Amino acid sequence: MPYVHDTLERLKKSSPAQTEFYQAAEEVLECLRPLFERSPHYHDHSIIERIVEPERQIMFRICWTDDAGKVQVNKGYRVQFNSALGPYKGGLRFHPSVTSGIIKFLGFEQIFKNALTGLPIGGGKGGSDFDPKGKSDGEIMRFCQSFMTELYRHIGPTTDVPAGDIGVGAREIGYLYGQYKRLTGRYEGVLTGKGLDWGGSIGRKEATGYGAVYFAQNMLQARGESIEGKTCLVSGAGNVAIYTIEKLYELGATPITCSDSRGTIHDPRGIDLDLLKELKEVKRASLEEYLANHPEASYIPANDYPADGHAVWRIPADVAFPCATQNELTDGDAETLLGNGVTCISEGANMPSTAAAVDRFLDAKIAYGPGKAANAGGVATSQLEMAQNSSMQQWPLEKVDAKLKEIMANIHQQCADTAEEFGEPTNLVLGANIAGFRKVADTMIDQGVV
Ligand code: NDP
DSSP, X not given: OHHHHHHHHHHHHHSTTOHHHHHHHHHHHHHTHHHHHXXXXXHHXXXXXXXXXXXXXXXXXXXXXXXXXXXXXXXXXXXXXEOSSSSEEXXXXXXXXXXXXXXXXXXXXXXXXXXXXXXXXXXXXXXXXXXXXXXXXXXXXXXXXXXHHHHGGGOBTTTEEEXXXXXXXXXXXXXXXXXXXXXXXXXXXXXXXXXXXXXXXXXXXXXXXXXHHHHHHHXXXXXXXXXXXXXXXXXXXXXXXXXXXXXXXXXXXXXXXXXXXXXXXXXXXXXXXXXXXXXXXXXXXXXXXXXXXXXXXXXXXXXXXXXXXXXXXXXXXXEEEOOSOTTOBOHHHHHXXXXXXXXXXXXXXXXXXXXXXXXXXXXXXXXXXXXXXHTTHHHHHHHHHHHXXXXXXXXXXXXXXXXXXXXXXXXXXXXXXXXHHTTOTTOHHHHHHHHHHHHHHHHHHHTXXX
16 A cells, blocks of 8 residues: 555654654564555545654653762653643653663554553653663752753643653653652642652553553453463563563462563562662672572573574463563564464553564464553553542552453454454454554544644
8 A cells, every 4th residue: 555655664764764664664664554445534634644643742851970970971862752632741761772772662552552541641751861770869869850940841631641651650750750859849730650748640550561460361261261270471670561560479379470671580480579679679799699598589681682583482381471671572483482382462561562573473373462562551540540649639559450450351352343343353463553543534634733
């Protein structure tokens, strides 16, 4: 279809060298072909040309002073991608790999993810190439204050509400919030993922991981199976991975792996969750230290990974949860997972599987939940935090968790129904992309050319 092809070609010329953004755009637009055949009016309204172009992109310099008194400089970004459905909503990522292309891919995915939640939130994303690893609390605080000194003028509780992502957890959100309050004099719900004593939602920290497990449970139930008793692979050892592991235990499954950028732990009796929390949430230590308490587990350093992939995915199991970062699951990994009999994959991370890996999963017709559907529980609960802030309430965990469960079941149902409608009942990638896109595109048409 020339419409999709031409738009992608134009994108590559107008936004050069944004590889991850093209990957995300191509995946979505290719899935939309059958929709455009049925509904040519999207072409008349130039919807895809409009949807691939952010409404606004902010790039700024962040200067801060390290503990040695040296001035450091980083780049900051906020991409306000699409506000058809509500205020821009999406996390901030602090990681040395961050570029404008990475932030654009994440912001683009966020539009459709947020639409799938059924909640009134638009899509945005931001971050910096700042590396929090090895920095003191004082350095992190000074960096966050400097970051917010520029960002505060572009955000607000009804315009743009950032949250956390890789490298941005409770500590960073605290420093960012403190500086916003100092600059504006306002105590308001401008960030989500806040501390529970100062406007945070109970259950937000756990929501992305819990949601990814609920999504797997929904996919398995639709096939007459259950997560109970399953052996599971989890990658990552951050916020999403930890609470994926917690929910898996709660539902009677056994998570046997976790990983960080330096290596992978394989503990066949099940990952020691308390120890993992202690190492990562309190001590911010390397996973290798896990062995001091569990010498019977094995540690595979990143240097020993297979040349074409990641050690986690080479370990036999039933279900896989990629929860670290983009493109962490390659074609070779996908082949091994399928060869080992994995029947369900639920993505806690954003775009963790390469395009070739996704094709393999779809061809094999296994239960495959793409990130924009499977990890939407985080942003959904962020929106619940916004709702609590604006009504000056704090809901109990039971209420938040029940809503999260219901939202994940609805997202799964929408994806499955849309996949069925377009004649590919097992293809939840197609279902997620068309269902999310239709909601945003129809709203853009309703709101006119803006
Ligand atoms: P964290 O920073 O808490 O954890 C990230 C984990 O992934 C760490 O264990 C980190 O290891 C590992 N990791 C990061 N980059 C790499 C890499 N290049 N290679 C190997 N390991 C890596 O982030 P989150 O858990 O919040 O986010 C994980 C994923 O989930 C991301 O894709 C994020 O976009 C997505 N997501 C997060 C949401 C949230 O609510 N937090 C919501 C929806 C999606 P190390 O510490 O050694 O770097």
